[in-house]
Amino acid sequence: MLDSTESGSSLDIASGFDALPYEVVLAIIHYLPLIDQVTVQRVSRRFSQVSNDSMLWRKISLEPFRSIVDDTTLGILGRTRFASIDPEIGAGRLMDLDLSGCKITDWGVIAISERCQRLRSLNLQWLDEITDLACDALARHCKELSSLNLKWCTNVSDKGIQHLARSLRQLETLVLCCNPSLTDDALEYLAGGLTRWSLRRLRLSLCDSITADGLRNLEQMPRLTYVDVALCTSVSADSIDSLTDLGILVDHEGT
Structure with missing residues (x-):
C-alpha cells in the first residue's frame, strides 16, 4: 500500500x-x-x-497482424476505429490502409469500402481470395482512391479491372503484378475508362497473358509515366519502344 x-x-x-x-x-x-x-x-x-482523434486513424497498417486479421476483425474495426465518430464526416476517417497478407475475402473489402469511403491508398497484396466483387465495391464506394495494390490477387479478372476503370477518376497508381488471369482486355478497359485520364504508374510484371496488343492501349493514356512489364513474356520489344517514344519509362527487366 x-x-x-x-x-x-x-x-x-x-x-x-x-x-x-x-x-x-x-x-x-x-x-x-x-x-x-x-x-x-x-x-x-x-x-x-x-x-x-481522426489524425491517428488516417493511416493504418494491419500487415503486422496478418495472421489474425480476418473479415470479422475488419468489420469490427470498420464500425469502431475506422468509421468516423463525427456524424458530419459520415464517410469515415481512414485514408490509407494496408491489409497485405491478411485473411480477408470479398466480404471484408466490401465492409471496409462501405464505411471508409475517403480511402486514398489501399494495399490488398496477397489477398488471393478476393474477386471481382471486391473491385466492384471499391469502384462504387471509394471514388477517391489514388493508389491500389492488387499484387497476387489472382482471382481478380478483367471484369474487376473494368469496374475500377469505369469509376475511379482519381486513380494514379495501380499494381496488378503476378496475376495470370489478366489479359489485354484489362488494359483496354483502363485506357477506355475514367482511369485513362488519371493513371500515372502501372505495374504488370509477371502478368503472362498481357501481350504487345494490350500495351498499345496504354498509348492512349496521356498522364502515364511508368509501366512495369518485367517478365511479361508475350510483350514485344516494338511495343515497349512505342511507349518509350512517348516519354513513358518502361521497366521490362525488373530493375
Whole structure:
C-alpha cells in the first residue's frame, strides 16, 4: 500500500501529464504501436478522447497482424476505429490502409469500402481470395482512391479491372503484378475508362497473358509515366519502344 508521500507523488505525475497540451499528448500517442493506441484509451477519459482523434486513424497498417486479421476483425474495426465518430464526416476517417497478407475475402473489402469511403491508398497484396466483387465495391464506394495494390490477387479478372476503370477518376497508381488471369482486355478497359485520364504508374510484371496488343492501349493514356512489364513474356520489344517514344519509362527487366 502506498504511503502518503508515494500517493502524492503519483497524483502529481498524473496531474502533470493531464496538464500537457492536447497536441503534445496526441503526438505521444501517435508514436505508439497500433495495439497500444487501442489499449491506451482505457487509461483515462482524456486518453480515450485523444486516442480517438481522426489524425491517428488516417493511416493504418494491419500487415503486422496478418495472421489474425480476418473479415470479422475488419468489420469490427470498420464500425469502431475506422468509421468516423463525427456524424458530419459520415464517410469515415481512414485514408490509407494496408491489409497485405491478411485473411480477408470479398466480404471484408466490401465492409471496409462501405464505411471508409475517403480511402486514398489501399494495399490488398496477397489477398488471393478476393474477386471481382471486391473491385466492384471499391469502384462504387471509394471514388477517391489514388493508389491500389492488387499484387497476387489472382482471382481478380478483367471484369474487376473494368469496374475500377469505369469509376475511379482519381486513380494514379495501380499494381496488378503476378496475376495470370489478366489479359489485354484489362488494359483496354483502363485506357477506355475514367482511369485513362488519371493513371500515372502501372505495374504488370509477371502478368503472362498481357501481350504487345494490350500495351498499345496504354498509348492512349496521356498522364502515364511508368509501366512495369518485367517478365511479361508475350510483350514485344516494338511495343515497349512505342511507349518509350512517348516519354513513358518502361521497366521490362525488373530493375
